[in-house]
Amino acid sequence: MTRSQRGAPRVGIVYLVGDRLWIDATPIARAETFGGFAFHQRDHQEFWKQLVNQGAVPSTEHDEFPRGRVSYDKKSGEFTLLADHCILVKKSVVSKILSRMRLPARDTKTSEESRYRCPRCQRRNR
Helix, strand or coil, X not given: CCHHHHCCCEEEEEEEECCEEEEEEEEHHHCEEECCEEECCCCHXXXXXXXXXCCCCCCCXXXXXXXXXXXXXXXXXXXXXXXXXXXXXCHHHHHHHHHHCXXXXXXXXXXXXXXXXXXXXXXXXX
């Protein structure tokens, strides 16, 4: 990774396990592109398996904890954090995600995404 890529905004996936944030990300220049969007190629399930194998997280299903994804719209120049409600209501967690992924706050929108709902949020929304 070049020096400019280390400081560049990233796209990727996130998990919130307790109060610990786990991020797997790719600099924009190395991201995959599909339909005008840049995104991180690895999926949540694959990243979770790695974390379990490292002993970093509990050995459970990958969708037991709040998660999300950051993508980049190449046309509008906006980043989007799609995530579980449990992540988005914690402003300090959102700030950490923006900081660690080097995302510009004014060009990053956030939105809940049903496919990233943890079991707690699924029960709440019934």
